[in-house]
Amino acid sequence: MSDLPHLLRDALVRADFTYDAVAELLGPRAHDALARNETTPGLRRTAQADGSPLATLVRLFLLQVPVDLAAAEAALPGLVDRMCVEGLLEQSVGEVAARLDVRPYATEHAGPAGVGGTVTEHLWVVSDLTPGLDGAPQRVGTDHVLGISPASTSLAQLTRREPVRRALDLGTGCGVQALHLARHADSVVATDVNARALRLTRFNAALNDVADRVDVRDGSFFEPVVGERFDLIATNPPFVISPATGERLVYRDSGLPGDRVVEDIVRTAPDHLAPGGWCQVLANWVISEDQPWDERLGAWLRDDVDALVVQREVLDPASYVELWLKDSGHHPSTGSATAAATADYRRRYETWLSWMEEQRIEAVGFGWVNLHLREDRAAAPARELLSWPYEVEQPIAPAISAWGAAARHEVGPESRLVTRPDVQQETQGAPGAEDPETIVLRQQTGLRRARTADTVVAALVGACDGDLEVGQILDALAELLDLEPAATREDYLPVVRELVREGYLTPADPARTSH
Numbered sequence: 001m002s003d004l005p006h007l008l009r010d011a012l013v014r015a016d017f018t019y020d021a022v023a024e025l026l027g028p029r030a031h032d033a034l035a036r037n038e039t040t041p042g043l044r045r046t047a048q049a050d051g052s053p054l055a056t057l058v059r060l061f062l063l064q065v066p067v068d069l070a071a072a073e074a075a076l077p078g079l080v081d082r083m084c085v086e087g088l089l090e091q092s093v094g095e096v097a098a099r100l101d102v103r104p105y106a107t108e109h110a111g112p113a114g115v116g117g118t119v120t121e122h123l124w125v126v127s128d129l130t131p132g133l134d135g136a137p138q139r140v141g142t143d144h145v146l147g148i149s150p151a152s153t154s155l156a157q158l159t160r161r162e163p164v165r166r167a168l169d170l171g172t173g174c175g176v177q178a179l180h181l182a183r184h185a186d187s188v189v190a191t192d193v194n195a196r197a198l199r200l201t202r203f204n205a206a207l208n209d210v211a212d213r214v215d216v217r218d219g220s221f222f223e224p225v226v227g228e229r230f231d232l233i234a235t236n237p238p239f240v241i242s243p244a245t246g247e248r249l250v251y252r253d254s255g256l257p258g259d260r261v262v263e264d265i266v267r268t269a270p271d272h273l274a275p276g277g278w279c280q281v282l283a284n285w286v287i288s289e290d291q292p293w294d295e296r297l298g299a300w301l302r303d304d305v306d307a308l309v310v311q312r313e314v315l316d317p318a319s320y321v322e323l324w325l326k327d328s329g330h331h332p333s334t335g336s337a338t339a340a341a342t343a344d345y346r347r348r349y350e351t352w353l354s355w356m357e358e359q360r361i362e363a364v365g366f367g368w369v370n371l372h373l374r375e376d377r378a379a380a381p382a383r384e385l386l387s388w389p390y391e392v393e394q395p396i397a398p399a400i401s402a403w404g405a406a407a408r409h410e411v412g413p414e415s416r417l418v419t420r421p422d423v424q425q426e427t428q429g430a431p432g433a434e435d436p437e438t439i440v441l442r443q444q445t446g447l448r449r450a451r452t453a454d455t456v457v458a459a460l461v462g463a464c465d466g467d468l469e470v471g472q473i474l475d476a477l478a479e480l481l482d483l484e485p486a487a488t489r490e491d492y493l494p495v496v497r498e499l500v501r502e503g504y505l506t507p508a509d510p511a512r513t514s515h
Helices: 004-014 019-035 040-047 053-062 069-075 080-085 150-158 176-181 195-207 260-272 293-298 317-327 339-358 397-407 455-463 470-480 485-501
Strands: 089-092 095-098 100-110 118-128 164-170 185-192 214-218 230-235 273-288 305-315 361-373 383-387 416-419 424-428 438-442 450-453 465-469 505-507
Touching (some): 004 080, 004 100, 004 195, 019 040, 019 100, 040 053, 053 069, 069 080, 069 095, 080 089, 118 176, 118 195, 150 176, 150 273, 150 397, 176 214, 176 230, 185 195, 185 230, 195 214, 230 260, 260 273, 260 361, 273 293, 293 383, 305 317, 305 397, 317 361, 361 397, 397 485, 424 455, 438 455, 450 455, 455 485, 465 470, 470 485, 485 505
Parallel strands (some): 164 185, 230 273, 305 383
Antiparallel strands (some): 100 118, 273 361, 305 361, 416 465, 438 450
C-alpha cells in the first residue's frame, strides 16, 4: 500500500479532525442533527468558522458538500490530487467534493500497565458516503460499504477487551471491529466477500497504524480461516431476514434463507475457538409461531460451550419490513414520490410480508449471542437465554466477562460470597404494614437486572459480606424464621447459584477469607 494513509493521518491530526473537536465545533444541536442525517444546522455552524481546516474537513466529509479548492488544499496540503486519484475525492472547476466518507471515531481502552485508568484514542474510518442526508434519495449499491453505525458501535461495546493472542473479525465491512481488536490482540484476521470492503479495511488499518497486526482476507464466513483457531471472534454478520428475491446488499443480506446465517455461525464458531475462547455475535433471529425463541436458539448451541444469549428487541413483521426497506432507500420520500416508486415500494412490502407469513414468522428478535468454549469439556454447559429490552450500562463487555467467570464458579454450602456493591433493595407495601408485599433486588450497573426476592433471599443477600459460608447463613436464617435447616439448604442453594450467575453475589476475595 502507498504512503497515502499515513500522510492523510498526519493531515487529520494537524487539523484536529477528532470526534471531540468536531462535536465542539458543531455544538450539541448541530451534532445531534447530523446524527439524524440533517446537515443544515452543521452548515450554518461551519460557515461561521472562518474557513479553518477543521471546518473544511467537516463540510467536505461529514456534511458532504463541495468545498473551495484552495480551502481543501489548505486542510489537506499536497494530498488533494492523490486523493482524487485514489477515489477519496473528486475535483471540478474550483471545487472539491468527497467520494468517500472519512469520519473521526473515539474509543477508550485501558491505560498502560502500572498507570491504570482509561485512555481515549482517536481513530478515523473511511467508508462509503452516508446515504439519505437531508431526506435525499438513498439507494445504495450492492457492494456498499457501511461506515460507523449503531450496529458496529453496539458490537464494539459488547466485545470483551481482555488481551488475547489471535482475534477474528468475521465480515469486517470497513474494518471498525478490526481496529478495536488490534488494540488488545497480538494479531487480527479480518474477512469479507466484498472486494471494496477489503480495500477500505486495508486502508483503515494503515490509516490507524495497525496494518502490521491486521491480516485482511477474501472469503465467505469461515472459509478463509479453515483449520485455524482464535481466542476471540467478533461478528456483525449480514443477518437481515428477507426473501430470496435476487437482490442483495452485501453488508446486510447473506443470501441464506431466514436466520440461517446466524445459526451456521453459532454452530460452526466453536470449531474455530481456542480452548477458553469467545465468539460474540450481533444478530437477528426468527421468532416462529410454533416454538419459543429461546427453545429454538437453544437447539443451535453445542454441548461444549457456555452461552449467554440476550434478546434486546422484538419487532413484528410489518415493522421489520418497513425498517429495512427504509434502510435500502426503497421507502418513497414524502411529497416527492413518483407513482412508480410508490408501486415498487408496495410490491416489495407485499412480497416480503407474504413470505414471512408463509414461513410462520411471528416476530424477529434482535440481540447478542455470546459463546464461550470451555476448557473443561466434561463440565455441564452454563446456559442463559434472557429477554432483556431494558437499559444497560455501556460498554456491556465487562458484564459479559463477569457472567463467564460466574458461570465457571462452583457454589456450595462452603462458599463465601459478597453482595455486589451496586445491588439495591426496593420494597413495596401498604403504609404502616409490618412486612412489605414485594421485595426487589436491583443492579445499578452491567445488565441492570432486577428480580423479586422473598424474606430468605433478601436476608441472605444482605448478610453476604464474605465472613460466613453460605451454609452457615442459611442455617442461621432457618433458625430465625423457624424453618427446617436441611430443607432450607436444599431449596435455596439453587437460588444462590442463580444469584451468583446473574451477578448479585460474587466470590469473596480468598485473601480476605483465609484464616
